[in-house]
Amino acid sequence: MVELLVGVFLLFMIIGALIALETTDLLSAVISMGAVGAALSICFLLVGAPDIAITQMVVEVLSLVILIRATIRRDLTTIEGDRDFFGLMATLAMICGLLIFGFSAFLRLPPFGSPAMSQSFQAPARQYLNCGLKETGAANIVAAVILDYRGYDTLGEATVLFTSILGALAILRVYSRKKKQ
Amino acid sequence: MNERQPGMSLVVQTVTRWLKGFIFLYGVYVILYGHLSPGGGFAGGVIVASTFILLTLSFGRERALGKLGKLMASELDSFGALLFLLIAVLGTAIGGTFFLNFIEKNWPTGNFHLFSAGIIPLCNIAIGIKVAASLFMIFIILAVIRVQEVRGKRKLITTEKRRKER
Known part of the structure; x- marks a missing residue:
């Protein structure tokens, strides 16, 4: 199961890297590199290295912010017109899912003073x-x-x-x- | 900033002159006793580097660079990194494992002594040299170089050259 998931994410990373290489828009290239980094972080999490996954996520977010700040002056892409209904609903669904996931993860935390490592x-x-x-x-x-x-x-x-x-x-x-x- | 006299006021300069030795000594203590008390190479290296940064801030760049030049700092940086790697590789050469603690670890006199923990104090010293030199280098690089408008173009320029052009 884990191997299959890692394989799927590896395929996703290869596709994202190819898009980042081939696209002509700098901002899209930066965002696809960010997607590759996020998938790499999930892979680390799946194979059992949570500390490296956290590090990878933090570095990825930081470098994404820096790269977007560096490229946004070069070619600024703005979206004109109204936001479409589907995009708004997808964003809301994503936020709700993250909220439910975060709340249930918070409830499963070990009690204060007894770290998860001490149980094994x-x-x-x-x-x-x-x-x-x-x-x-x-x-x-x-x-x-x-x-x-x-x-x-x-x-x-x-x-x-x-x-x-x-x-x-x-x-x-x-x-x-x-x-x- | 005053043009004729680089650095800060007389009060800051006098306090720095009194304290710089103690701060340096404290950094060396934190490095050497890293395996016995809280601290270690990284923390002690930052304290040692802060001595030179304090000198730069209060007396100006020339005084600090006279104590520890740019070339010397770069060489110390590489020396610390290579020393750390050498200790790790010596573990392979002697015992067959990378980072093997190959020196006698527990002396009969007990554990709480300066020469007790095998390669750990040596690693702390190497990291301390490396961190101190490289932090001082970062500070000098960022302090010396400025962005200046030269004939309508933004250029990186050193402060020496800017002073000459005036």
Whole structure:
């Protein structure tokens, strides 16, 4: 079931990426890239990585806002005339569905003080807390997790920081460009 | 801003002169004791970088760049990242696992010591160097470069050149 759903979303992502490549309108391309990102987030959720899904969603929303802000000055598309009835009804139905989903999800939250992870006995967090000091020798359990158990994650974060500095330097550098002229 | 004397007023400059060493030392403490107390490489690196940002704000750019130049900051940034990667790869070379904690972890004297947690303090130091240098670099890049109208065109320009044109 999960494989089938992931396959459907992968197909959706391929179609969205092709539309983004082929369309001539910049705003449509940006919005189709946003649809691809949202489908990728749902895929992460389906295969059991909720934290990556949240990160992907946040980055996708942020980059969509930035890209729309960047492209909207270039070619502004405005819709003239009245809003059609079907679009309005579809939007309202979508909002109602989201509302019902959010409310039922809120009712199913575990009670305050008993996290969902504590209900399973093989949860990694339990092992970190019980054997963290013995296995790593670090009294600060946060340092033990981010630098020993999850060191690969931290390496990725350091790489993100490094790459962002590289990008900022490459964009804002004026010296060598002046020399060439 | 005053043209002849870069930076802020005498009060700010005096307080900065007294406090900069302590702030730097606190950042180094947070980095070195990251495996024992709250903190670590990221937080301590930000505190160390804030020392240089404070120097830039209160004394002007030349003073801060004299302490830590742009090339030096860029090299420290790369050095920290490479050191972190080297520690990770050494785990593979020695024990066969990426990010293996290959140094003796539990000394007989107990756990709450500065040299206790294997590679974790070394990783904290590498990340601290990297974060401090790269945050200072971001600040310098954003502070030095301005957008200015040159003959009706908007251009990126450094403050040195703008001063020369005046």
